Amino acid sequence: MSAAEPPQGANSAPSGGSAAAQPQAWGDDTSVAGDAFDARLDAAATLPDAPAAARAMLGVAEDVLAQWVEARGDTPTSDTREGFRLLALHRQGAQGVPSFNACRETCREIAYHYNLLSLAPDDAQTPQRQRMMALLVRHLALFVSGKMEVEGLGEFCCAARPLRIES
Numbered sequence: 669m670s671a672a673e674p675p676q677g678a679n680s681a682p683s684g685g686s687a688a689a690q691p692q693a694w695g696d697d698t699s700v701a702g703d704a705f706d707a708r709l710d711a712a713a714t715l716p717d718a719p720a721a722a723r724a725m726l727g728v729a730e731d732v733l734a735q736w737v738e739a740r741g742d743t744p745t746s747d748t749r750e751g752f753r754l755l756a757l758h759r760q761g762a763q764g765v766p767s768f769n770a771c772r773e774t775c776r777e778i779a780y781h782y783n784l785l786s787l788a789p790d791d792a793q794t795p796q797r798q799r800m801m802a803l804l805v806r807h808l809a810l811f812v813s814g815k816m817e818v819e820g821l822g823e824f825c826c827a828a829r830p831l832r833i834e835s
């Protein structure tokens with residue numbers, strides 16, 4: 669972060685993160701938890717610059733929830749909640765689906781780790797926090813892909829295939 673950039677925090681989180689974290693085409697693999705998703709998350713999680721990694725992972729998490737909202741026939745919001753588009757997307761996605769609130773704390777943990785990585789990038793725990801944020805984003809994607817399958821909105825969870833094989 670340069671001296672000209674203000675610190676990023678809960679009230680100034682980018683909507684969609686950096687250019688690397690902007691919504692991207694999922695390619696031929698339109699899954700929330702497919703190969704394109706995994707590659708994007710893995711690339712974001714291993715960025716050497718912690719604030720850039722946090723922005724990119726936040727963007728991936730937002731894209732996961734945006735895909736849920738779109739699959740339900742809505743237009744993803746560009747609003748923020750508590751400074752995060754991720755939390756606004758969760759709120760939008762949970763409307764009419766009370767069981768979707770199960771991932772609320774995961775979204776809040778992603779926002780918390782975003783703040784940790786953005787505000788204290790040189791902390792000794794930064795590598796661990798970066799790995800944890802990646803795990804949280806992956807958890808969110810697996811949850812959403814499972815909800816999409818249960819709701820009949822598509823079969824999107826390649827990573828959890830062994831759990832979904834019919835006998």
